[in-house]
Amino acid sequence: MSPIISTGPLPAISLSEPFPAQKNRQDAGQEISIYIHVPFCRSRCSYCDFFLVTRLDYIEAFFRALAIETLAAAPLLKSCRVKAVHFGGGTPSLVPVRLLAGWLDLAASLAVFPSGMEIALEANPEDLGGRVMEDLRAAGFNRISLGVQSYRPRKLSALGRRHSAEDALTITLAAQQWFDSVSVDLICGVPGETLEEWRGDLQAALAATVPHLSVYMLSVEPKTVLERTVAKGLVTVPEEGDQASMYLEAIERLCAQGYRHYEVSNFAVSGHHSRYNLACWMREPYLGLGPSAHSFLVREGVEMRRANAGSLLRYLADPAGCTVFNETLSDQERFVEHVFLSLRINRGLDVGFLGKHNKLGLNLPELFAQFSAKGWISIENGSLYLTAKGFLFADHIAGALVSA
Ligand code: SF4
Structure with missing residues:
Protein backbone atom coordinates (compact mmCIF):
# COMPACT_ATOMS: atom_id res chain seq x y z
CA MET A 1 0.00 0.00 0.00
CA SER A 2 1.25 3.46 -0.84
CA PRO A 3 2.39 5.29 2.27
CA ILE A 4 0.62 8.43 1.17
CA ILE A 5 -3.06 7.89 0.53
CA SER A 6 -5.06 11.02 -0.01
CA THR A 7 -8.14 11.24 2.18
CA GLY A 8 -9.27 14.45 0.50
CA PRO A 9 -7.79 17.90 0.32
CA LEU A 10 -7.29 20.17 3.28
CA PRO A 11 -10.43 22.30 3.41
CA ALA A 12 -9.90 25.72 1.97
CA ILE A 13 -9.75 28.15 4.83
CA SER A 14 -11.76 31.16 3.89
CA LEU A 15 -9.90 34.36 4.35
CA SER A 16 -13.00 36.43 4.32
CA GLU A 17 -15.06 34.53 6.86
CA PRO A 18 -15.46 37.14 9.54
CA PHE A 19 -16.35 36.61 13.17
CA PRO A 20 -18.86 35.49 14.27
CA ALA A 21 -18.41 32.60 11.83
CA GLN A 22 -19.99 29.99 14.07
CA LYS A 23 -23.19 28.73 12.57
CA ASN A 24 -25.45 26.35 14.47
CA ARG A 25 -23.37 23.54 13.11
CA GLN A 26 -24.10 21.23 16.00
CA ASP A 27 -27.85 21.85 15.98
CA ALA A 28 -30.32 20.23 13.64
CA GLY A 29 -28.37 17.06 12.87
CA GLN A 30 -25.02 18.69 12.34
CA TRP A 281 -8.95 25.12 15.86
CA MET A 282 -11.76 26.19 13.54
CA ARG A 283 -14.13 26.41 16.50
CA GLU A 284 -16.38 23.60 15.36
CA PRO A 285 -18.27 21.67 18.06
CA TYR A 286 -16.65 18.77 19.87
CA LEU A 287 -17.67 16.65 22.81
CA GLY A 288 -14.92 15.71 25.27
CA LEU A 289 -15.31 12.54 27.34
CA GLY A 290 -13.14 11.32 30.21
CA PRO A 291 -11.37 13.05 33.08
CA SER A 292 -10.06 16.55 32.28
CA ALA A 293 -11.67 16.45 28.81
CA HIS A 294 -12.96 19.75 27.42
CA SER A 295 -16.00 20.28 25.18
CA PHE A 296 -17.10 23.06 22.87
CA LEU A 297 -20.82 22.88 22.21
CA VAL A 298 -23.22 25.05 20.26
CA ARG A 299 -26.94 25.15 21.05
CA GLU A 300 -29.29 27.48 19.23
CA GLY A 301 -26.40 29.73 18.36
CA VAL A 302 -25.10 29.88 21.94
CA GLU A 303 -21.51 28.66 22.37
CA MET A 304 -20.43 26.84 25.49
CA ARG A 305 -17.15 25.52 26.82
CA ARG A 306 -17.18 22.83 29.45
CA ALA A 307 -14.58 20.70 31.26
CA ASN A 308 -14.58 17.53 33.34
CA ALA A 309 -12.66 17.25 36.61
CA GLY A 310 -9.03 16.20 36.23
CA SER A 311 -9.40 13.33 38.68
CA LEU A 312 -9.75 9.68 37.72
CA LEU A 313 -11.35 8.70 41.04
CA ARG A 314 -13.92 11.45 40.77
CA TYR A 315 -14.64 10.43 37.21
CA LEU A 316 -15.08 6.77 38.15
CA ALA A 317 -17.43 7.75 40.98
CA ASP A 318 -19.69 9.92 38.82
CA PRO A 319 -18.71 9.92 35.15
CA ALA A 320 -21.75 11.85 34.00
CA GLY A 321 -21.63 14.42 36.77
CA CYS A 322 -18.03 15.56 37.12
CA THR A 323 -18.24 18.76 35.09
CA VAL A 324 -16.25 21.41 36.91
CA PHE A 325 -16.49 24.18 34.37
CA ASN A 326 -19.41 25.18 32.19
CA GLU A 327 -19.40 28.59 30.62
CA THR A 328 -21.40 30.36 27.94
CA LEU A 329 -19.07 32.48 25.85
CA SER A 330 -19.61 36.22 25.69
CA ASP A 331 -19.08 38.11 22.43
CA GLN A 332 -15.71 39.35 23.70
CA GLU A 333 -14.60 35.79 24.57
CA ARG A 334 -15.66 34.60 21.13
CA PHE A 335 -13.68 37.42 19.56
CA VAL A 336 -10.56 36.57 21.58
CA GLU A 337 -10.84 32.87 20.69
CA HIS A 338 -11.33 33.71 17.05
CA VAL A 339 -8.16 35.82 16.97
CA PHE A 340 -5.98 33.29 18.84
CA LEU A 341 -7.20 30.27 16.87
CA SER A 342 -7.18 32.01 13.49
CA LEU A 343 -3.53 32.91 14.02
CA ARG A 344 -2.65 29.36 15.08
CA ILE A 345 -3.89 28.02 11.77
CA ASN A 346 -2.82 31.18 9.93
CA ARG A 347 -6.19 31.43 8.22
CA GLY A 348 -5.79 35.18 7.70
CA LEU A 349 -7.25 37.71 10.08
CA ASP A 350 -9.39 40.29 8.38
CA VAL A 351 -7.91 43.70 9.27
CA GLY A 352 -11.28 45.44 8.92
CA PHE A 353 -12.79 42.93 11.27
CA LEU A 354 -10.07 43.54 13.86
CA GLY A 355 -10.76 47.27 13.61
CA LYS A 356 -14.49 46.74 14.03
CA HIS A 357 -13.97 44.76 17.24
CA ASN A 358 -11.27 47.07 18.59
CA LYS A 359 -13.30 48.11 21.62
CA LEU A 360 -10.15 49.04 23.56
CA GLY A 361 -9.00 51.62 21.04
CA LEU A 362 -5.67 49.89 20.30
CA ASN A 363 -3.48 51.58 17.74
CA LEU A 364 -3.71 48.68 15.30
CA PRO A 365 -1.76 50.28 12.40
CA GLU A 366 1.14 50.86 14.81
CA LEU A 367 0.97 47.26 16.06
CA PHE A 368 0.94 45.96 12.47
CA ALA A 369 3.96 48.14 11.67
CA GLN A 370 5.87 46.85 14.72
CA PHE A 371 5.16 43.22 13.91
CA SER A 372 5.99 43.71 10.23
CA ALA A 373 9.29 45.37 11.14
CA LYS A 374 10.17 42.29 13.22
CA GLY A 375 9.36 40.06 10.28
CA TRP A 376 6.49 38.36 12.12
CA ILE A 377 3.49 39.23 9.93
CA SER A 378 2.50 40.25 6.45
CA ILE A 379 -0.70 41.99 5.36
CA GLU A 380 -2.12 40.69 2.10
CA ASN A 381 -5.44 41.68 0.54
CA GLY A 382 -6.63 43.18 3.80
CA SER A 383 -5.77 40.15 5.94
CA LEU A 384 -2.99 39.54 8.43
CA TYR A 385 -0.83 36.42 8.10
CA LEU A 386 2.03 35.09 10.17
CA THR A 387 5.42 34.57 8.57
CA ALA A 388 7.45 31.44 9.43
CA LYS A 389 9.18 33.44 12.16
CA GLY A 390 5.84 34.85 13.28
CA PHE A 391 4.59 31.34 14.17
CA LEU A 392 7.08 31.45 17.05
CA PHE A 393 5.19 34.43 18.47
CA ALA A 394 1.62 33.53 17.48
CA ASP A 395 0.19 33.79 21.00
CA HIS A 396 2.11 36.98 21.76
CA ILE A 397 0.78 38.61 18.59
CA ALA A 398 -2.78 37.43 19.24
CA GLY A 399 -2.55 38.73 22.83
CA ALA A 400 -1.43 42.14 21.61
CA LEU A 401 -4.26 42.31 19.05
CA VAL A 402 -6.93 41.66 21.66
CA SER A 403 -4.98 43.17 24.56
CA ALA A 404 -5.43 39.90 26.46
S1 SF4 B 1 3.94 10.35 30.06
FE1 SF4 B 1 4.93 10.24 28.06
S2 SF4 B 1 3.64 8.83 26.89
FE2 SF4 B 1 2.43 9.51 28.67
S3 SF4 B 1 1.28 11.32 27.95
FE3 SF4 B 1 3.15 12.08 28.87
S4 SF4 B 1 4.56 12.27 27.12
FE4 SF4 B 1 2.89 10.92 26.45
Whole structure:
Protein backbone atom coordinates (compact mmCIF):
# COMPACT_ATOMS: atom_id res chain seq x y z
CA MET A 1 0.00 0.00 0.00
CA SER A 2 1.25 3.46 -0.84
CA PRO A 3 2.39 5.29 2.27
CA ILE A 4 0.62 8.43 1.17
CA ILE A 5 -3.06 7.89 0.53
CA SER A 6 -5.06 11.02 -0.01
CA THR A 7 -8.14 11.24 2.18
CA GLY A 8 -9.27 14.45 0.50
CA PRO A 9 -7.79 17.90 0.32
CA LEU A 10 -7.29 20.17 3.28
CA PRO A 11 -10.43 22.30 3.41
CA ALA A 12 -9.90 25.72 1.97
CA ILE A 13 -9.75 28.15 4.83
CA SER A 14 -11.76 31.16 3.89
CA LEU A 15 -9.90 34.36 4.35
CA SER A 16 -13.00 36.43 4.32
CA GLU A 17 -15.06 34.53 6.86
CA PRO A 18 -15.46 37.14 9.54
CA PHE A 19 -16.35 36.61 13.17
CA PRO A 20 -18.86 35.49 14.27
CA ALA A 21 -18.41 32.60 11.83
CA GLN A 22 -19.99 29.99 14.07
CA LYS A 23 -23.19 28.73 12.57
CA ASN A 24 -25.45 26.35 14.47
CA ARG A 25 -23.37 23.54 13.11
CA GLN A 26 -24.10 21.23 16.00
CA ASP A 27 -27.85 21.85 15.98
CA ALA A 28 -30.32 20.23 13.64
CA GLY A 29 -28.37 17.06 12.87
CA GLN A 30 -25.02 18.69 12.34
CA GLU A 31 -21.45 17.60 12.66
CA ILE A 32 -19.63 17.07 15.91
CA SER A 33 -16.27 15.56 16.80
CA ILE A 34 -15.66 13.42 19.87
CA TYR A 35 -12.51 13.42 21.97
CA ILE A 36 -11.87 10.72 24.57
CA HIS A 37 -9.18 11.37 27.13
CA VAL A 38 -7.55 8.09 28.15
CA PRO A 39 -5.50 9.06 31.21
CA PHE A 40 -3.13 6.08 31.48
CA CYS A 41 0.60 5.72 30.86
CA ARG A 42 3.02 3.01 31.92
CA SER A 43 5.34 5.64 33.37
CA ARG A 44 5.71 9.38 33.18
CA CYS A 45 8.18 10.79 30.64
CA SER A 46 10.66 13.23 32.11
CA TYR A 47 9.11 16.32 30.49
CA CYS A 48 5.41 15.48 30.78
CA ASP A 49 2.94 17.37 32.95
CA PHE A 50 -0.30 15.99 31.45
CA PHE A 51 -3.07 14.64 33.61
CA LEU A 52 -2.45 10.88 33.78
CA VAL A 53 -2.12 7.93 36.14
CA THR A 54 0.12 4.87 35.97
CA ARG A 55 -2.42 2.48 37.60
CA LEU A 56 -3.27 0.40 34.57
CA ASP A 57 -5.52 -1.86 36.64
CA TYR A 58 -8.16 0.93 36.40
CA ILE A 59 -8.49 0.67 32.63
CA GLU A 60 -11.51 -1.68 32.65
CA ALA A 61 -13.29 0.46 35.24
CA PHE A 62 -12.47 3.54 33.20
CA PHE A 63 -14.17 2.08 30.13
CA ARG A 64 -17.26 1.19 32.18
CA ALA A 65 -17.40 4.81 33.36
CA LEU A 66 -16.82 6.05 29.81
CA ALA A 67 -19.84 4.04 28.65
CA ILE A 68 -21.97 5.71 31.34
CA GLU A 69 -20.80 9.18 30.35
CA THR A 70 -21.38 8.38 26.66
CA LEU A 71 -24.91 7.11 27.32
CA ALA A 72 -25.62 10.27 29.30
CA ALA A 73 -24.66 12.24 26.18
CA ALA A 74 -27.12 10.23 24.03
CA PRO A 75 -29.69 13.07 23.74
CA LEU A 76 -26.97 15.32 22.30
CA LEU A 77 -25.43 12.65 20.07
CA LYS A 78 -28.78 11.49 18.73
CA SER A 79 -29.05 14.57 16.51
CA CYS A 80 -25.42 14.52 15.37
CA ARG A 81 -23.31 13.22 12.55
CA VAL A 82 -19.83 12.48 13.85
CA LYS A 83 -17.00 14.06 11.91
CA ALA A 84 -14.09 12.57 13.84
CA VAL A 85 -13.35 10.46 16.90
CA HIS A 86 -10.02 11.02 18.57
CA PHE A 87 -8.63 8.90 21.42
CA GLY A 88 -5.96 10.99 23.13
CA GLY A 89 -4.14 10.87 26.40
CA GLY A 90 -2.18 9.58 28.11
CA THR A 91 -1.51 6.53 26.02
CA PRO A 92 -4.68 5.16 24.42
CA SER A 93 -2.67 2.40 22.73
CA LEU A 94 -2.30 0.77 26.17
CA VAL A 95 -5.98 -0.12 26.05
CA PRO A 96 -6.98 -3.58 24.80
CA VAL A 97 -8.48 -3.21 21.32
CA ARG A 98 -11.70 -4.97 22.41
CA LEU A 99 -12.43 -2.06 24.81
CA LEU A 100 -11.80 0.56 22.13
CA ALA A 101 -13.97 -1.39 19.68
CA GLY A 102 -16.71 -1.75 22.29
CA TRP A 103 -16.82 2.00 22.83
CA LEU A 104 -16.94 2.64 19.05
CA ASP A 105 -19.90 0.23 18.76
CA LEU A 106 -21.71 2.02 21.57
CA ALA A 107 -21.11 5.50 20.15
CA ALA A 108 -22.10 4.37 16.65
CA SER A 109 -25.43 3.19 18.09
CA LEU A 110 -26.08 6.69 19.48
CA ALA A 111 -24.96 8.96 16.64
CA VAL A 112 -24.46 8.75 12.90
CA PHE A 113 -20.98 7.49 12.02
CA PRO A 114 -20.67 8.29 8.30
CA SER A 115 -18.38 6.13 6.22
CA GLY A 116 -14.99 7.75 5.75
CA MET A 117 -15.12 9.66 9.03
CA GLU A 118 -11.83 9.94 10.88
CA ILE A 119 -11.25 7.50 13.75
CA ALA A 120 -7.88 8.24 15.30
CA LEU A 121 -5.75 6.86 18.09
CA GLU A 122 -2.67 8.32 19.76
CA ALA A 123 -0.18 5.49 20.19
CA ASN A 124 3.28 4.76 21.47
CA PRO A 125 5.49 2.55 19.29
CA GLU A 126 6.08 -0.02 22.04
CA ASP A 127 2.36 -0.89 22.12
CA LEU A 128 1.96 -1.69 18.44
CA GLY A 129 3.75 -5.01 18.06
CA GLY A 130 2.18 -8.33 17.02
CA ARG A 131 -1.33 -8.08 15.58
CA VAL A 132 -2.30 -4.87 17.35
CA MET A 133 -2.31 -2.62 14.27
CA GLU A 134 -4.28 -5.18 12.28
CA ASP A 135 -6.82 -5.40 15.11
CA LEU A 136 -7.08 -1.62 15.40
CA ARG A 137 -7.74 -1.38 11.69
CA ALA A 138 -10.39 -4.08 11.92
CA ALA A 139 -12.02 -2.12 14.77
CA GLY A 140 -12.36 0.89 12.46
CA PHE A 141 -9.31 3.04 13.22
CA ASN A 142 -8.04 4.72 10.06
CA ARG A 143 -5.60 7.23 11.53
CA ILE A 144 -2.79 6.77 14.02
CA SER A 145 -0.69 9.39 15.70
CA LEU A 146 2.64 7.97 16.83
CA GLY A 147 4.41 9.39 19.86
CA VAL A 148 7.83 8.83 18.32
CA GLN A 149 9.47 12.09 19.52
CA SER A 150 12.82 11.10 18.00
CA TYR A 151 14.53 8.44 15.90
CA ARG A 152 17.78 8.91 17.83
CA PRO A 153 18.68 6.77 20.87
CA ARG A 154 20.31 9.59 22.83
CA LYS A 155 17.28 11.86 22.56
CA LEU A 156 14.84 9.08 23.43
CA SER A 157 16.81 8.32 26.54
CA ALA A 158 17.01 12.02 27.51
CA LEU A 159 13.22 12.23 27.19
CA GLY A 160 12.61 9.09 29.25
CA ARG A 161 10.79 7.35 26.41
CA ARG A 162 10.30 3.58 26.58
CA HIS A 163 10.78 2.70 22.90
CA SER A 164 14.01 2.27 20.99
CA ALA A 165 14.98 4.23 17.89
CA GLU A 166 14.79 1.02 15.86
CA ASP A 167 11.26 0.27 17.06
CA ALA A 168 10.21 3.83 16.26
CA LEU A 169 11.31 3.45 12.65
CA THR A 170 9.94 -0.06 12.22
CA ILE A 171 6.52 0.98 13.55
CA THR A 172 6.46 4.19 11.51
CA LEU A 173 6.91 2.16 8.33
CA ALA A 174 4.57 -0.68 9.32
CA ALA A 175 1.78 1.68 10.44
CA GLN A 176 1.55 3.04 6.91
CA GLN A 177 0.44 -0.38 5.71
CA TRP A 178 -2.50 -0.44 8.09
CA PHE A 179 -3.82 3.12 8.38
CA ASP A 180 -4.95 5.68 5.80
CA SER A 181 -3.14 8.43 7.68
CA VAL A 182 -0.12 8.22 9.94
CA SER A 183 1.18 11.10 12.00
CA VAL A 184 4.48 11.26 13.85
CA ASP A 185 5.26 13.54 16.80
CA LEU A 186 8.81 14.88 16.96
CA ILE A 187 10.35 17.02 19.69
CA CYS A 188 13.21 19.46 19.22
CA GLY A 189 15.27 21.29 21.80
CA VAL A 190 16.07 18.25 23.94
CA PRO A 191 19.00 18.70 26.38
CA GLY A 192 22.27 18.61 24.48
CA GLU A 193 20.60 18.56 21.06
CA THR A 194 22.34 20.21 18.14
CA LEU A 195 20.84 21.49 14.90
CA GLU A 196 22.62 18.64 13.11
CA GLU A 197 20.98 16.08 15.36
CA TRP A 198 17.58 17.65 14.75
CA ARG A 199 18.16 17.56 11.00
CA GLY A 200 18.77 13.83 11.39
CA ASP A 201 15.33 13.39 12.97
CA LEU A 202 13.61 15.38 10.23
CA GLN A 203 15.48 13.40 7.60
CA ALA A 204 14.44 10.09 9.18
CA ALA A 205 10.77 11.13 9.15
CA LEU A 206 11.02 12.35 5.56
CA ALA A 207 12.77 9.16 4.47
CA ALA A 208 9.93 7.19 6.05
CA THR A 209 7.49 9.26 3.91
CA VAL A 210 5.29 10.08 6.89
CA PRO A 211 2.28 12.06 5.59
CA HIS A 212 1.73 14.09 8.77
CA LEU A 213 4.19 15.48 11.29
CA SER A 214 3.67 17.33 14.55
CA VAL A 215 6.77 19.24 15.64
CA TYR A 216 7.02 20.47 19.22
CA MET A 217 9.67 22.50 20.96
CA LEU A 218 10.50 21.00 24.32
CA SER A 219 9.36 23.18 27.17
CA VAL A 220 10.49 22.73 30.74
CA GLU A 221 7.27 22.45 32.72
CA PRO A 222 6.98 22.96 36.48
CA LYS A 223 7.11 19.87 38.71
CA THR A 224 8.55 17.58 36.05
CA VAL A 225 11.67 15.44 36.33
CA LEU A 226 13.13 17.56 33.56
CA GLU A 227 12.61 20.73 35.57
CA ARG A 228 14.39 19.21 38.57
CA THR A 229 17.36 18.00 36.55
CA VAL A 230 17.67 21.38 34.81
CA ALA A 231 17.44 23.17 38.18
CA LYS A 232 20.22 20.97 39.60
CA GLY A 233 22.39 21.80 36.61
CA LEU A 234 22.56 18.14 35.55
CA VAL A 235 21.34 18.94 32.04
CA THR A 236 20.99 22.09 29.96
CA VAL A 237 18.32 22.72 27.36
CA PRO A 238 19.28 24.55 24.17
CA GLU A 239 19.01 28.34 24.25
CA GLU A 240 15.73 29.83 23.01
CA GLY A 241 17.43 31.06 19.83
CA ASP A 242 18.83 27.59 19.07
CA GLN A 243 15.43 26.03 19.65
CA ALA A 244 13.85 28.62 17.36
CA SER A 245 16.41 27.73 14.66
CA MET A 246 15.37 24.07 14.93
CA TYR A 247 11.71 24.97 14.55
CA LEU A 248 12.42 27.22 11.57
CA GLU A 249 14.54 24.46 10.03
CA ALA A 250 11.52 22.14 10.31
CA ILE A 251 9.28 24.66 8.54
CA GLU A 252 11.78 25.16 5.74
CA ARG A 253 12.57 21.47 5.21
CA LEU A 254 9.02 20.22 5.42
CA CYS A 255 7.47 22.96 3.28
CA ALA A 256 10.18 22.38 0.67
CA GLN A 257 9.11 18.72 0.60
CA GLY A 258 5.47 19.59 -0.10
CA TYR A 259 4.02 19.58 3.40
CA ARG A 260 1.49 22.24 4.25
CA HIS A 261 2.21 24.04 7.52
CA TYR A 262 -1.43 24.20 8.61
CA GLU A 263 -1.00 24.92 12.32
CA VAL A 264 1.81 26.19 14.54
CA SER A 265 3.07 22.63 15.19
CA ASN A 266 1.48 20.64 12.40
CA PHE A 267 2.47 19.75 8.84
CA ALA A 268 0.50 17.61 6.41
CA VAL A 269 0.74 16.24 2.92
CA SER A 270 -2.49 17.09 1.08
CA GLY A 271 -5.48 15.34 2.65
CA HIS A 272 -3.66 14.09 5.75
CA HIS A 273 -4.46 16.86 8.22
CA SER A 274 -6.11 15.85 11.49
CA ARG A 275 -9.82 16.43 11.02
CA TYR A 276 -10.40 16.40 14.76
CA ASN A 277 -7.67 18.92 15.56
CA LEU A 278 -8.57 21.19 12.70
CA ALA A 279 -12.22 21.15 13.84
CA CYS A 280 -11.10 22.35 17.31
CA TRP A 281 -8.95 25.12 15.86
CA MET A 282 -11.76 26.19 13.54
CA ARG A 283 -14.13 26.41 16.50
CA GLU A 284 -16.38 23.60 15.36
CA PRO A 285 -18.27 21.67 18.06
CA TYR A 286 -16.65 18.77 19.87
CA LEU A 287 -17.67 16.65 22.81
CA GLY A 288 -14.92 15.71 25.27
CA LEU A 289 -15.31 12.54 27.34
CA GLY A 290 -13.14 11.32 30.21
CA PRO A 291 -11.37 13.05 33.08
CA SER A 292 -10.06 16.55 32.28
CA ALA A 293 -11.67 16.45 28.81
CA HIS A 294 -12.96 19.75 27.42
CA SER A 295 -16.00 20.28 25.18
CA PHE A 296 -17.10 23.06 22.87
CA LEU A 297 -20.82 22.88 22.21
CA VAL A 298 -23.22 25.05 20.26
CA ARG A 299 -26.94 25.15 21.05
CA GLU A 300 -29.29 27.48 19.23
CA GLY A 301 -26.40 29.73 18.36
CA VAL A 302 -25.10 29.88 21.94
CA GLU A 303 -21.51 28.66 22.37
CA MET A 304 -20.43 26.84 25.49
CA ARG A 305 -17.15 25.52 26.82
CA ARG A 306 -17.18 22.83 29.45
CA ALA A 307 -14.58 20.70 31.26
CA ASN A 308 -14.58 17.53 33.34
CA ALA A 309 -12.66 17.25 36.61
CA GLY A 310 -9.03 16.20 36.23
CA SER A 311 -9.40 13.33 38.68
CA LEU A 312 -9.75 9.68 37.72
CA LEU A 313 -11.35 8.70 41.04
CA ARG A 314 -13.92 11.45 40.77
CA TYR A 315 -14.64 10.43 37.21
CA LEU A 316 -15.08 6.77 38.15
CA ALA A 317 -17.43 7.75 40.98
CA ASP A 318 -19.69 9.92 38.82
CA PRO A 319 -18.71 9.92 35.15
CA ALA A 320 -21.75 11.85 34.00
CA GLY A 321 -21.63 14.42 36.77
CA CYS A 322 -18.03 15.56 37.12
CA THR A 323 -18.24 18.76 35.09
CA VAL A 324 -16.25 21.41 36.91
CA PHE A 325 -16.49 24.18 34.37
CA ASN A 326 -19.41 25.18 32.19
CA GLU A 327 -19.40 28.59 30.62
CA THR A 328 -21.40 30.36 27.94
CA LEU A 329 -19.07 32.48 25.85
CA SER A 330 -19.61 36.22 25.69
CA ASP A 331 -19.08 38.11 22.43
CA GLN A 332 -15.71 39.35 23.70
CA GLU A 333 -14.60 35.79 24.57
CA ARG A 334 -15.66 34.60 21.13
CA PHE A 335 -13.68 37.42 19.56
CA VAL A 336 -10.56 36.57 21.58
CA GLU A 337 -10.84 32.87 20.69
CA HIS A 338 -11.33 33.71 17.05
CA VAL A 339 -8.16 35.82 16.97
CA PHE A 340 -5.98 33.29 18.84
CA LEU A 341 -7.20 30.27 16.87
CA SER A 342 -7.18 32.01 13.49
CA LEU A 343 -3.53 32.91 14.02
CA ARG A 344 -2.65 29.36 15.08
CA ILE A 345 -3.89 28.02 11.77
CA ASN A 346 -2.82 31.18 9.93
CA ARG A 347 -6.19 31.43 8.22
CA GLY A 348 -5.79 35.18 7.70
CA LEU A 349 -7.25 37.71 10.08
CA ASP A 350 -9.39 40.29 8.38
CA VAL A 351 -7.91 43.70 9.27
CA GLY A 352 -11.28 45.44 8.92
CA PHE A 353 -12.79 42.93 11.27
CA LEU A 354 -10.07 43.54 13.86
CA GLY A 355 -10.76 47.27 13.61
CA LYS A 356 -14.49 46.74 14.03
CA HIS A 357 -13.97 44.76 17.24
CA ASN A 358 -11.27 47.07 18.59
CA LYS A 359 -13.30 48.11 21.62
CA LEU A 360 -10.15 49.04 23.56
CA GLY A 361 -9.00 51.62 21.04
CA LEU A 362 -5.67 49.89 20.30
CA ASN A 363 -3.48 51.58 17.74
CA LEU A 364 -3.71 48.68 15.30
CA PRO A 365 -1.76 50.28 12.40
CA GLU A 366 1.14 50.86 14.81
CA LEU A 367 0.97 47.26 16.06
CA PHE A 368 0.94 45.96 12.47
CA ALA A 369 3.96 48.14 11.67
CA GLN A 370 5.87 46.85 14.72
CA PHE A 371 5.16 43.22 13.91
CA SER A 372 5.99 43.71 10.23
CA ALA A 373 9.29 45.37 11.14
CA LYS A 374 10.17 42.29 13.22
CA GLY A 375 9.36 40.06 10.28
CA TRP A 376 6.49 38.36 12.12
CA ILE A 377 3.49 39.23 9.93
CA SER A 378 2.50 40.25 6.45
CA ILE A 379 -0.70 41.99 5.36
CA GLU A 380 -2.12 40.69 2.10
CA ASN A 381 -5.44 41.68 0.54
CA GLY A 382 -6.63 43.18 3.80
CA SER A 383 -5.77 40.15 5.94
CA LEU A 384 -2.99 39.54 8.43
CA TYR A 385 -0.83 36.42 8.10
CA LEU A 386 2.03 35.09 10.17
CA THR A 387 5.42 34.57 8.57
CA ALA A 388 7.45 31.44 9.43
CA LYS A 389 9.18 33.44 12.16
CA GLY A 390 5.84 34.85 13.28
CA PHE A 391 4.59 31.34 14.17
CA LEU A 392 7.08 31.45 17.05
CA PHE A 393 5.19 34.43 18.47
CA ALA A 394 1.62 33.53 17.48
CA ASP A 395 0.19 33.79 21.00
CA HIS A 396 2.11 36.98 21.76
CA ILE A 397 0.78 38.61 18.59
CA ALA A 398 -2.78 37.43 19.24
CA GLY A 399 -2.55 38.73 22.83
CA ALA A 400 -1.43 42.14 21.61
CA LEU A 401 -4.26 42.31 19.05
CA VAL A 402 -6.93 41.66 21.66
CA SER A 403 -4.98 43.17 24.56
CA ALA A 404 -5.43 39.90 26.46
S1 SF4 B 1 3.64 8.83 26.89
FE1 SF4 B 1 2.89 10.92 26.45
S2 SF4 B 1 1.28 11.32 27.95
FE2 SF4 B 1 2.43 9.51 28.67
S3 SF4 B 1 3.94 10.35 30.06
FE3 SF4 B 1 4.93 10.24 28.06
S4 SF4 B 1 4.56 12.27 27.12
FE4 SF4 B 1 3.15 12.08 28.87
